[in-house]
Amino acid sequence: MDKPNMLILMADQMTCALTGAYGHPVVQTPVLERLCAEGVRFDAAYTPCPLCTPARSAMFSGRHVSRTRTYDNASVLPSDVPTFAHHLRVAGYQVVASGKMHFVGADQHHGLEARLTPDIYPADFSWTPQDEEYAAPDERSGRKAIAAMDAGPCEWSDQLSYDEDVHARALEFLRGWSGRRPFCLLVSYSHPHPPFLAPRRLWDLYEGREIPLPGLTDIAAAERSDMERWLHGFQGLSPADAADVDFLRRLHRAYYAMVSYVDEKVGELLGALERSGLRDSTAVIFLSDHGSMLGQRRMVQKRLFYEWSARVPLIASLPRLWPGGQCVQTPVSLLDLFPTLTDLAQAPAPLDVDGRSLMPLLAGQAAQDRAVISEYHGEGVPAPCFMVRRGRYKYTCAHGHGGELFDLAADPGEANNLAGRPELADVQSELHAAILEWFDPAAIAEDMIRSRSERLLMREAMRQGEPTRWDYRP
Numbered sequence: 001m002d003k004p005n006m007l008i009l010m011a012d013q014m015t016c017a018l019t020g021a022y023g024h025p026v027v028q029t030p031v032l033e034r035l036c037a038e039g040v041r042f043d044a045a046y047t048p049c050p051l052c053t054p055a056r057s058a059m060f061s062g063r064h065v066s067r068t069r070t071y072d073n074a075s076v077l078p079s080d081v082p083t084f085a086h087h088l089r090v091a092g093y094q095v096v097a098s099g100k101m102h103f104v105g106a107d108q109h110h111g112l113e114a115r116l117t118p119d120i121y122p123a124d125f126s127w128t129p130q131d132e133e134y135a136a137p138d139e140r141s142g143r144k145a146i147a148a149m150d151a152g153p154c155e156w157s158d159q160l161s162y163d164e165d166v167h168a169r170a171l172e173f174l175r176g177w178s179g180r181r182p183f184c185l186l187v188s189y190s191h192p193h194p195p196f197l198a199p200r201r202l203w204d205l206y207e208g209r210e211i212p213l214p215g216l217t218d219i220a221a222a223e224r225s226d227m228e229r230w231l232h233g234f235q236g237l238s239p240a241d242a243a244d245v246d247f248l249r250r251l252h253r254a255y256y257a258m259v260s261y262v263d264e265k266v267g268e269l270l271g272a273l274e275r276s277g278l279r280d281s282t283a284v285i286f287l288s289d290h291g292s293m294l295g296q297r298r299m300v301q302k303r304l305f306y307e308w309s310a311r312v313p314l315i316a317s318l319p320r321l322w323p324g325g326q327c328v329q330t331p332v333s334l335l336d337l338f339p340t341l342t343d344l345a346q347a348p349a350p351l352d353v354d355g356r357s358l359m360p361l362l363a364g365q366a367a368q369d370r371a372v373i374s375e376y377h378g379e380g381v382p383a384p385c386f387m388v389r390r391g392r393y394k395y396t397c398a399h400g401h402g403g404e405l406f407d408l409a410a411d412p413g414e415a416n417n418l419a420g421r422p423e424l425a426d427v428q429s430e431l432h433a434a435i436l437e438w439f440d441p442a443a444i445a446e447d448m449i450r451s452r453s454e455r456l457l458m459r460e461a462m463r464q465g466e467p468t469r470w471d472y473r474p
Contacts, residue, residue, distance in 0.1 A: 003092070003345055004318060005282040006184040007269065008337075011262045012052065012100060012193040013302060015291035016043075016313045017214075018252075018259055026209055027256045031267035032315060035286060038324045039317025040362050044331040044372075046389060047290040050302040050309045051378045052121075053102045055289040055334065060084060060110055062338030062353030065375050066444045072378035073121075074128040074455055076105035082351065084338040085111030085184075091347035094181045096173060099166035099188030101472075108472040112186075115474060116169035120162050120190050123470040125459035129379035129452055144235035145300040149247065151196035151254040153203035160199060163189045167265050174272045184341070189265060192258030192292070194301070202257035202264075211249040211256075213295065214413075223417065226401040227376075227385045228297065228304065234380035235293075235301045242298040251294055283318040283344060287334065303376060305387035305396045306414055310374055318344075322362045330367035331389045332358060333374075354438075371434045377448045384444040386435045395419075395431035399441035403432070 016022040021032035021041065048058035049065045057070035057077040062084070070077050085095045089111060098116040101108070104123050109115065121127075141149070154160070170187040177183055224232065241247060266286060273279040291309045293299035302309045314332065316322065335355030342350050343357045361367055374387040383399045392410075397403030405419040405428050418424050435441075462468040 002281070003182045004321070005182050005278060006088075006093075006341065006344070007273065007282050007284045008184070008186045009266055009269065009284065009286045010099070010186065010188040011259075011286075011288040011313075012188070012190050013290060013292045014192055014259060014262065014288035014313060015294075015308050016311055017308060018255060018294070019313060021315065022313065026206070026212065028205065028260050029263040031263045031270065032286060032313070035266070035270075035284065035315050035317050036325070038319055039284070039315060040322055040324075040326040040328060042314040042316075042328045042332050042358075042361075044329060044389065045287070045312050045314035046310050046331065046333050046372050046374050046387075047312050048333055048335050048373075049375050049378075050290040050304060051376065052289055053104060054375075054378065056102050059289070059334045059337055062335055062350055062355045064335070064354050064373065064438065066377065066384070066439060067354070069447065069451055071448050071451055072127070072129050073102070074104055074125045074459075075451070077103065077107075077110060079105075079107040079110070083111040084341045084350070085109075085113075087111075087338075087342045087347040087350060088184050088345050089113060091342075091345045092181055093345060093347075094183045095186075096183065097186040097188065098170040098173065099163075099186075100190050101188065103472070104470075106470050108470065115472060116173060117162075117166050117474065119472050120159075123472060124462060124468070125455045128455040128459055130456065141238045141241045141300075142232065142234050142236045145237050145241070147194050148196055148251050148300045149241070151247075151251040152198070153200040153254070153257075154197040155200055157195065157197045159190050159193070159195065159197065163191055163261075163265070166190075167268070170269060171272050174269070174276060174278070177276070177278075182345075184345075187269065189262055191262050192255055196251055196254040196258070198254040198257030199261055202260050203253065205260060206253050206256050211252050213245070213248050213252065225396065225398070225404050225417075227381060227396065227398045230382065231303055231380045232298065235299055235303065237295065237298045237300060239298075242295065248295050251300075255292070255294060280320055283316065283321075285317075285337070286313060286315045287337070288312045289334070303378065303380060305374060305376070305385070305394075307408070307412070310387060316358070316362060323364055326364060328361050328367070330361060331370055331372040331391075332361070333372045371431075373435065373438060375439075377444065384439075384441050384448060386439065386441070388431045388434050390431060390434070393427055393431060395428060397432065397435070399445050403428070405431070
Protein backbone atom coordinates (compact mmCIF):
# COMPACT_ATOMS: atom_id res chain seq x y z
CA MET A 1 0.00 0.00 0.00
CA ASP A 2 1.25 3.51 -0.81
CA LYS A 3 1.80 5.76 2.16
CA PRO A 4 -1.55 7.36 3.02
CA ASN A 5 -2.05 11.04 3.62
CA MET A 6 -3.07 11.96 7.16
CA LEU A 7 -5.62 14.51 8.34
CA ILE A 8 -5.62 14.89 12.13
CA LEU A 9 -8.55 16.94 13.38
CA MET A 10 -8.34 18.20 16.93
CA ALA A 11 -11.00 19.86 19.06
CA ASP A 12 -10.16 21.55 22.33
CA GLN A 13 -11.92 20.46 25.51
CA MET A 14 -14.53 18.21 23.87
CA THR A 15 -16.08 15.53 26.05
CA CYS A 16 -17.35 12.31 24.45
CA ALA A 17 -20.60 12.34 26.38
CA LEU A 18 -21.85 15.45 24.60
CA THR A 19 -21.62 14.24 21.01
CA GLY A 20 -24.16 12.39 18.96
CA ALA A 21 -21.28 10.20 17.77
CA TYR A 22 -20.99 8.81 21.31
CA GLY A 23 -24.72 8.44 21.81
CA HIS A 24 -26.01 11.75 23.11
CA PRO A 25 -29.69 12.03 22.14
CA VAL A 26 -29.71 15.78 21.45
CA VAL A 27 -26.26 17.02 20.38
CA GLN A 28 -26.09 17.04 16.59
CA THR A 29 -22.82 15.72 15.18
CA PRO A 30 -23.82 14.00 11.92
CA VAL A 31 -20.34 14.25 10.39
CA LEU A 32 -18.66 12.56 13.35
CA GLU A 33 -21.36 9.90 13.29
CA ARG A 34 -20.61 9.26 9.61
CA LEU A 35 -16.90 9.10 10.43
CA CYS A 36 -17.68 6.43 13.05
CA ALA A 37 -19.70 4.45 10.51
CA GLU A 38 -16.78 4.60 8.08
CA GLY A 39 -14.11 3.84 10.65
CA VAL A 40 -13.30 2.98 14.25
CA ARG A 41 -14.63 4.63 17.41
CA PHE A 42 -12.60 4.21 20.59
CA ASP A 43 -14.96 4.21 23.54
CA ALA A 44 -12.32 4.39 26.30
CA ALA A 45 -9.70 6.83 25.03
CA TYR A 46 -8.00 8.99 27.67
CA THR A 47 -5.89 12.10 27.72
CA PRO A 48 -2.35 11.79 29.17
CA CYS A 49 -3.20 14.94 31.18
CA PRO A 50 -6.49 16.84 31.47
CA LEU A 51 -4.84 20.16 30.61
CA CYS A 52 -3.96 21.68 27.22
CA THR A 53 -0.18 22.09 26.97
CA PRO A 54 0.75 18.88 28.82
CA ALA A 55 -1.76 16.82 26.83
CA ARG A 56 -0.51 18.16 23.52
CA SER A 57 3.15 17.75 24.47
CA ALA A 58 2.47 14.13 25.44
CA MET A 59 0.59 13.47 22.22
CA PHE A 60 3.39 14.95 20.11
CA SER A 61 6.22 13.22 22.00
CA GLY A 62 4.51 9.96 22.95
CA ARG A 63 5.92 10.39 26.47
CA HIS A 64 4.22 10.90 29.81
CA VAL A 65 4.17 14.55 30.83
CA SER A 66 6.39 14.11 33.89
CA ARG A 67 9.10 12.58 31.70
CA THR A 68 9.30 15.76 29.62
CA ARG A 69 8.51 18.07 32.61
CA THR A 70 5.53 19.57 30.81
CA TYR A 71 3.60 19.93 34.05
CA ASP A 72 1.26 22.81 33.19
CA ASN A 73 0.24 25.39 30.60
CA ALA A 74 3.52 27.29 30.91
CA SER A 75 5.84 24.29 30.53
CA VAL A 76 8.34 23.87 27.71
CA LEU A 77 8.56 20.65 25.69
CA PRO A 78 12.34 20.25 25.21
CA SER A 79 13.49 20.73 21.63
CA ASP A 80 15.65 17.61 21.77
CA VAL A 81 12.62 15.34 22.35
CA PRO A 82 11.63 13.76 19.01
CA THR A 83 7.99 14.11 18.02
CA PHE A 84 5.84 12.27 15.50
CA ALA A 85 6.40 15.26 13.19
CA HIS A 86 10.14 14.58 13.10
CA HIS A 87 9.54 10.90 12.33
CA LEU A 88 7.02 11.57 9.58
CA ARG A 89 9.30 14.07 7.89
CA VAL A 90 12.10 11.48 7.87
CA ALA A 91 9.60 9.15 6.18
CA GLY A 92 9.02 11.70 3.43
CA TYR A 93 5.89 13.46 4.70
CA GLN A 94 5.02 17.12 4.47
CA VAL A 95 3.94 17.83 8.09
CA VAL A 96 1.90 21.00 8.51
CA ALA A 97 -0.33 22.42 11.25
CA SER A 98 -3.12 24.96 11.25
CA GLY A 99 -4.41 26.21 14.58
CA LYS A 100 -3.71 25.93 18.27
CA MET A 101 -0.57 24.05 19.27
CA HIS A 102 -0.12 25.66 22.70
CA PHE A 103 3.66 25.19 22.53
CA VAL A 104 5.60 27.16 25.14
CA GLY A 105 9.15 28.36 24.49
CA ALA A 106 11.33 29.40 21.59
CA ASP A 107 10.74 26.20 19.59
CA GLN A 108 7.32 26.72 18.03
CA HIS A 109 7.58 23.87 15.52
CA HIS A 110 8.77 20.70 17.29
CA GLY A 111 9.30 19.00 13.95
CA LEU A 112 6.48 20.66 12.01
CA GLU A 113 7.58 21.81 8.58
CA ALA A 114 5.15 24.73 8.64
CA ARG A 115 2.50 26.35 10.79
CA LEU A 116 -0.20 28.15 8.86
CA THR A 117 -1.60 30.36 11.65
CA PRO A 118 -0.54 32.12 14.83
CA ASP A 119 -1.37 30.53 18.17
CA ILE A 120 -4.22 31.69 20.35
CA TYR A 121 -2.48 31.54 23.76
CA PRO A 122 0.83 32.92 25.06
CA ALA A 123 4.05 31.02 24.41
CA ASP A 124 5.95 32.50 27.38
CA PHE A 125 5.78 31.74 31.12
CA SER A 126 2.73 33.94 31.78
CA TRP A 127 0.56 31.07 32.94
CA THR A 128 3.02 29.50 35.40
CA PRO A 129 1.11 28.33 38.52
CA GLN A 130 1.92 30.17 41.70
CA ASP A 131 0.82 27.52 44.23
CA GLU A 132 -2.25 29.47 45.25
CA GLU A 133 -4.69 27.95 47.70
CA TYR A 134 -8.37 28.18 46.87
CA ALA A 135 -11.19 28.19 49.38
CA ALA A 136 -14.21 25.95 48.79
CA PRO A 137 -16.82 27.89 46.81
CA ASP A 138 -19.53 27.95 49.43
CA GLU A 139 -20.77 31.45 48.65
CA ARG A 140 -19.26 32.18 45.25
CA SER A 141 -18.15 29.93 42.41
CA GLY A 142 -14.43 29.38 41.84
CA ARG A 143 -12.49 31.68 39.53
CA LYS A 144 -12.51 29.29 36.56
CA ALA A 145 -16.19 28.47 37.04
CA ILE A 146 -17.27 32.12 37.03
CA ALA A 147 -16.39 32.31 33.31
CA ALA A 148 -19.20 29.86 32.58
CA MET A 149 -21.81 32.33 33.86
CA ASP A 150 -21.69 34.22 30.54
CA ALA A 151 -22.62 31.17 28.47
CA GLY A 152 -24.91 32.01 25.60
CA PRO A 153 -25.11 33.02 21.93
CA CYS A 154 -22.84 35.51 20.18
CA GLU A 155 -22.67 37.13 16.78
CA TRP A 156 -18.87 37.06 16.75
CA SER A 157 -16.00 36.38 19.14
CA ASP A 158 -12.22 36.24 19.18
CA GLN A 159 -12.44 32.45 19.31
CA LEU A 160 -14.72 32.32 16.27
CA SER A 161 -12.38 34.66 14.41
CA TYR A 162 -9.44 32.41 15.25
CA ASP A 163 -11.10 29.15 14.26
CA GLU A 164 -12.45 30.60 11.02
CA ASP A 165 -8.87 31.53 10.07
CA VAL A 166 -7.59 28.09 11.12
CA HIS A 167 -10.25 26.47 8.95
CA ALA A 168 -9.65 28.70 5.92
CA ARG A 169 -5.90 28.02 6.01
CA ALA A 170 -6.48 24.27 6.26
CA LEU A 171 -8.85 24.29 3.28
CA GLU A 172 -6.36 26.37 1.34
CA PHE A 173 -3.63 23.82 2.05
CA LEU A 174 -5.77 20.90 0.87
CA ARG A 175 -6.82 22.69 -2.31
CA GLY A 176 -3.26 23.66 -3.14
CA TRP A 177 -1.49 20.42 -2.18
CA SER A 178 1.11 19.63 -4.83
CA GLY A 179 0.98 15.83 -4.53
CA ARG A 180 4.76 15.50 -4.56
CA ARG A 181 4.90 14.17 -1.00
CA PRO A 182 2.24 12.60 1.20
CA PHE A 183 0.93 15.10 3.74
CA CYS A 184 0.13 15.03 7.42
CA LEU A 185 -2.10 18.03 8.15
CA LEU A 186 -3.02 18.74 11.78
CA VAL A 187 -6.02 21.07 12.11
CA SER A 188 -6.49 22.21 15.69
CA TYR A 189 -9.60 24.21 16.61
CA SER A 190 -10.13 26.16 19.82
CA HIS A 191 -13.84 25.23 20.09
CA PRO A 192 -15.54 24.05 22.29
CA HIS A 193 -13.04 25.45 24.83
CA PRO A 194 -14.40 28.36 26.92
CA PRO A 195 -15.56 31.08 26.65
CA PHE A 196 -18.93 29.37 26.26
CA LEU A 197 -20.07 31.71 23.49
CA ALA A 198 -21.83 29.89 20.68
CA PRO A 199 -22.50 31.03 17.10
CA ARG A 200 -26.08 32.27 17.19
CA ARG A 201 -27.33 30.16 14.26
CA LEU A 202 -26.09 27.01 16.06
CA TRP A 203 -27.48 28.23 19.39
CA ASP A 204 -30.81 28.55 17.56
CA LEU A 205 -30.42 24.96 16.32
CA TYR A 206 -31.25 23.85 19.87
CA GLU A 207 -34.21 26.20 20.39
CA GLY A 208 -37.00 24.27 22.09
CA ARG A 209 -34.92 21.12 22.40
CA GLU A 210 -34.73 19.28 25.70
CA ILE A 211 -31.46 19.93 27.53
CA PRO A 212 -30.89 16.94 29.83
CA LEU A 213 -28.58 17.52 32.78
CA PRO A 214 -27.10 14.09 33.55
CA GLY A 215 -24.83 13.32 36.45
CA LEU A 216 -25.18 16.65 38.24
CA THR A 217 -25.78 15.15 41.68
CA ASP A 218 -23.51 16.89 44.17
CA ILE A 219 -20.98 14.88 46.14
CA ALA A 220 -20.89 15.63 49.85
CA ALA A 221 -17.74 17.50 50.88
CA ALA A 222 -16.77 14.70 53.26
CA GLU A 223 -16.78 12.23 50.35
CA ARG A 224 -14.59 14.27 48.02
CA SER A 225 -11.04 13.17 47.35
CA ASP A 226 -8.27 15.60 48.21
CA MET A 227 -7.71 16.32 44.51
CA GLU A 228 -11.38 17.09 44.03
CA ARG A 229 -11.43 19.27 47.14
CA TRP A 230 -8.39 21.25 45.96
CA LEU A 231 -9.85 21.84 42.53
CA HIS A 232 -13.30 22.60 43.89
CA GLY A 233 -11.96 25.89 45.14
CA PHE A 234 -10.40 26.57 41.74
CA GLN A 235 -13.22 25.64 39.37
CA GLY A 236 -16.15 24.54 41.50
CA LEU A 237 -19.67 25.97 41.48
CA SER A 238 -21.22 27.44 44.59
CA PRO A 239 -24.32 25.59 45.88
CA ALA A 240 -26.53 28.38 44.52
CA ASP A 241 -25.00 28.29 41.03
CA ALA A 242 -24.98 24.49 40.97
CA ALA A 243 -28.72 24.54 41.73
CA ASP A 244 -29.50 27.12 39.03
CA VAL A 245 -31.10 24.90 36.40
CA ASP A 246 -31.58 27.77 33.93
CA PHE A 247 -27.86 28.56 34.06
CA LEU A 248 -26.87 24.90 33.66
CA ARG A 249 -29.15 24.45 30.67
CA ARG A 250 -27.75 27.61 29.09
CA LEU A 251 -24.23 26.31 29.67
CA HIS A 252 -25.03 22.93 28.10
CA ARG A 253 -26.88 24.52 25.18
CA ALA A 254 -23.89 26.76 24.40
CA TYR A 255 -21.60 23.74 24.56
CA TYR A 256 -23.92 21.75 22.27
CA ALA A 257 -23.73 24.54 19.71
CA MET A 258 -19.94 24.78 19.95
CA VAL A 259 -19.62 21.02 19.43
CA SER A 260 -21.90 21.26 16.37
CA TYR A 261 -19.67 24.06 15.07
CA VAL A 262 -16.65 21.73 15.14
CA ASP A 263 -18.71 18.99 13.48
CA GLU A 264 -19.56 21.34 10.61
CA LYS A 265 -15.90 22.22 10.13
CA VAL A 266 -14.93 18.55 10.02
CA GLY A 267 -17.58 18.02 7.36
CA GLU A 268 -16.20 20.83 5.21
CA LEU A 269 -12.67 19.40 5.41
CA LEU A 270 -13.91 15.92 4.49
CA GLY A 271 -15.79 17.48 1.58
CA ALA A 272 -12.57 19.12 0.39
CA LEU A 273 -10.83 15.74 0.49
CA GLU A 274 -13.64 14.13 -1.48
CA ARG A 275 -13.71 16.84 -4.13
CA SER A 276 -9.95 16.49 -4.56
CA GLY A 277 -10.20 12.71 -4.87
CA LEU A 278 -8.10 12.24 -1.71
CA ARG A 279 -10.61 10.73 0.72
CA ASP A 280 -9.80 7.08 0.00
CA SER A 281 -6.06 7.69 0.36
CA THR A 282 -6.24 9.80 3.53
CA ALA A 283 -6.38 8.54 7.09
CA VAL A 284 -8.69 10.84 9.06
CA ILE A 285 -8.26 10.92 12.83
CA PHE A 286 -10.51 13.01 15.07
CA LEU A 287 -9.68 13.63 18.74
CA SER A 288 -9.65 16.15 21.56
CA ASP A 289 -6.86 17.02 23.97
CA HIS A 290 -9.11 16.51 27.02
CA GLY A 291 -12.76 16.76 28.02
CA SER A 292 -14.79 19.13 30.18
CA MET A 293 -16.92 19.11 33.31
CA LEU A 294 -20.21 20.96 32.82
CA GLY A 295 -21.67 20.96 36.30
CA GLN A 296 -20.91 17.36 37.25
CA ARG A 297 -19.84 17.19 40.91
CA ARG A 298 -20.37 20.99 40.94
CA MET A 299 -17.40 21.43 38.63
CA VAL A 300 -16.72 23.31 35.40
CA GLN A 301 -13.73 22.86 33.06
CA LYS A 302 -11.06 20.10 33.03
CA ARG A 303 -8.06 19.17 35.29
CA LEU A 304 -9.90 16.22 36.87
CA PHE A 305 -9.76 12.50 36.16
CA TYR A 306 -13.52 11.94 36.09
CA GLU A 307 -14.82 10.61 32.79
CA TRP A 308 -16.23 13.92 31.55
CA SER A 309 -12.81 15.55 31.92
CA ALA A 310 -10.30 12.77 31.16
CA ARG A 311 -12.05 10.64 28.54
CA VAL A 312 -11.83 11.97 25.00
CA PRO A 313 -13.33 11.25 21.58
CA LEU A 314 -11.02 9.30 19.29
CA ILE A 315 -12.27 8.26 15.85
CA ALA A 316 -10.11 6.96 13.00
CA SER A 317 -11.12 6.27 9.41
CA LEU A 318 -9.19 4.87 6.45
CA PRO A 319 -11.78 2.85 4.55
CA ARG A 320 -9.37 0.92 2.35
CA LEU A 321 -7.46 -0.37 5.38
CA TRP A 322 -9.63 -0.31 8.52
CA PRO A 323 -13.07 -1.95 8.62
CA GLY A 324 -15.86 0.54 9.29
CA GLY A 325 -18.39 0.57 12.11
CA GLN A 326 -16.05 -0.80 14.78
CA CYS A 327 -16.27 0.21 18.43
CA VAL A 328 -13.19 -0.54 20.52
CA GLN A 329 -13.84 -0.86 24.25
CA THR A 330 -10.18 -1.37 25.20
CA PRO A 331 -8.71 1.59 27.14
CA VAL A 332 -6.25 3.58 24.99
CA SER A 333 -4.37 6.86 25.31
CA LEU A 334 -3.46 9.83 23.15
CA LEU A 335 0.11 8.68 23.81
CA ASP A 336 -0.69 5.88 21.36
CA LEU A 337 -1.07 8.30 18.45
CA PHE A 338 2.69 8.69 17.88
CA PRO A 339 3.51 4.98 17.34
CA THR A 340 0.28 4.55 15.36
CA LEU A 341 1.24 7.29 12.91
CA THR A 342 4.77 5.98 12.48
CA ASP A 343 3.40 2.49 11.81
CA LEU A 344 0.97 3.89 9.25
CA ALA A 345 3.66 5.98 7.58
CA GLN A 346 6.25 3.19 7.56
CA ALA A 347 8.46 5.69 9.38
CA PRO A 348 11.39 4.94 11.68
CA ALA A 349 10.15 3.23 14.84
CA PRO A 350 9.84 5.75 17.68
CA LEU A 351 12.47 5.52 20.39
CA ASP A 352 11.57 5.49 24.06
CA VAL A 353 7.88 6.33 23.80
CA ASP A 354 5.25 5.32 26.34
CA GLY A 355 2.39 4.76 23.91
CA ARG A 356 1.58 1.65 21.91
CA SER A 357 0.46 1.46 18.30
CA LEU A 358 -3.28 1.21 17.75
CA MET A 359 -2.83 -0.50 14.38
CA PRO A 360 -3.82 -3.98 15.67
CA LEU A 361 -7.00 -2.55 17.23
CA LEU A 362 -7.78 -0.59 14.08
CA ALA A 363 -7.44 -3.80 12.06
CA GLY A 364 -10.02 -5.46 14.31
CA GLN A 365 -7.69 -7.67 16.32
CA ALA A 366 -8.58 -8.59 19.88
CA ALA A 367 -6.85 -6.46 22.49
CA GLN A 368 -4.63 -7.64 25.26
CA ASP A 369 -4.97 -6.23 28.76
CA ARG A 370 -3.81 -2.60 28.79
CA ALA A 371 -3.33 -0.10 31.60
CA VAL A 372 -3.78 3.53 30.58
CA ILE A 373 -2.31 6.26 32.76
CA SER A 374 -2.96 9.98 33.06
CA GLU A 375 -1.24 12.61 35.20
CA TYR A 376 -2.07 16.06 36.52
CA HIS A 377 0.50 18.35 38.13
CA GLY A 378 -0.83 21.79 37.16
CA GLU A 379 -2.53 24.73 38.80
CA GLY A 380 -4.87 24.13 41.69
CA VAL A 381 -3.10 21.09 43.17
CA PRO A 382 -0.13 21.07 45.58
CA ALA A 383 0.89 17.45 44.89
CA PRO A 384 1.27 15.18 41.85
CA CYS A 385 -1.94 13.38 40.88
CA PHE A 386 -2.35 10.18 38.87
CA MET A 387 -5.01 8.03 37.22
CA VAL A 388 -4.86 4.48 35.90
CA ARG A 389 -7.60 2.67 33.97
CA ARG A 390 -7.47 -1.07 33.38
CA GLY A 391 -10.48 -3.07 32.31
CA ARG A 392 -13.57 -1.99 34.23
CA TYR A 393 -11.71 -0.27 37.06
CA LYS A 394 -10.30 3.24 37.34
CA TYR A 395 -8.10 4.33 40.23
CA THR A 396 -6.91 7.84 41.05
CA CYS A 397 -4.61 9.14 43.76
CA ALA A 398 -2.65 12.19 44.86
CA HIS A 399 0.85 11.73 46.24
CA GLY A 400 0.68 11.55 50.02
CA HIS A 401 -3.11 11.58 50.02
CA GLY A 402 -6.00 9.19 49.53
CA GLY A 403 -7.44 7.86 46.32
CA GLU A 404 -10.60 6.81 44.53
CA LEU A 405 -11.56 3.52 42.90
CA PHE A 406 -14.49 3.22 40.51
CA ASP A 407 -16.08 0.26 38.77
CA LEU A 408 -17.02 1.93 35.50
CA ALA A 409 -19.05 -1.04 34.30
CA ALA A 410 -21.38 -0.89 37.30
CA ASP A 411 -21.00 2.83 38.04
CA PRO A 412 -20.31 4.84 34.87
CA GLY A 413 -21.25 8.05 36.67
CA GLU A 414 -18.49 7.52 39.25
CA ALA A 415 -20.78 8.14 42.21
CA ASN A 416 -19.55 5.24 44.36
CA ASN A 417 -15.93 5.38 45.54
CA LEU A 418 -14.80 1.80 46.25
CA ALA A 419 -11.33 2.68 47.58
CA GLY A 420 -10.59 0.88 50.81
CA ARG A 421 -13.14 -1.90 50.26
CA PRO A 422 -11.55 -5.16 51.54
CA GLU A 423 -12.99 -7.19 48.67
CA LEU A 424 -11.24 -4.92 46.15
CA ALA A 425 -7.96 -4.53 48.02
CA ASP A 426 -6.07 -6.56 45.40
CA VAL A 427 -7.49 -4.47 42.54
CA GLN A 428 -6.57 -1.23 44.25
CA SER A 429 -3.09 -2.50 45.13
CA GLU A 430 -2.42 -3.63 41.55
CA LEU A 431 -3.53 -0.33 40.06
CA HIS A 432 -1.48 1.68 42.54
CA ALA A 433 1.51 -0.52 41.73
CA ALA A 434 1.03 0.27 38.04
CA ILE A 435 1.48 3.96 38.85
CA LEU A 436 4.62 3.29 40.89
CA GLU A 437 5.98 1.14 38.09
CA TRP A 438 6.03 4.21 35.83
CA PHE A 439 6.57 7.11 38.23
CA ASP A 440 8.46 8.29 41.30
CA PRO A 441 5.79 10.56 42.84
CA ALA A 442 8.13 12.01 45.50
CA ALA A 443 10.68 13.04 42.87
CA ILE A 444 7.94 14.53 40.68
CA ALA A 445 6.61 16.49 43.67
CA GLU A 446 10.01 18.08 44.25
CA ASP A 447 10.62 18.81 40.58
CA MET A 448 7.12 20.20 40.05
CA ILE A 449 7.72 22.89 42.71
CA ARG A 450 11.26 23.55 41.49
CA SER A 451 10.04 24.00 37.92
CA ARG A 452 7.38 26.47 38.96
CA SER A 453 9.86 28.53 40.98
CA GLU A 454 12.38 28.66 38.13
CA ARG A 455 9.81 29.68 35.56
CA LEU A 456 8.32 32.38 37.79
CA LEU A 457 11.78 33.90 38.08
CA MET A 458 12.29 33.74 34.32
CA ARG A 459 8.83 35.18 33.72
CA GLU A 460 9.79 38.25 35.73
CA ALA A 461 13.13 38.56 33.94
CA MET A 462 11.50 38.36 30.52
CA ARG A 463 9.28 41.32 31.39
CA GLN A 464 12.18 43.61 32.22
CA GLY A 465 13.65 46.01 29.67
CA GLU A 466 12.84 44.89 26.15
CA PRO A 467 10.28 42.08 26.72
CA THR A 468 11.20 38.62 25.45
CA ARG A 469 8.40 37.10 23.38
CA TRP A 470 8.08 33.71 21.75
CA ASP A 471 4.55 34.04 20.36
CA TYR A 472 4.42 32.40 16.93
CA ARG A 473 3.63 34.42 13.82
CA PRO A 474 3.73 32.76 10.40
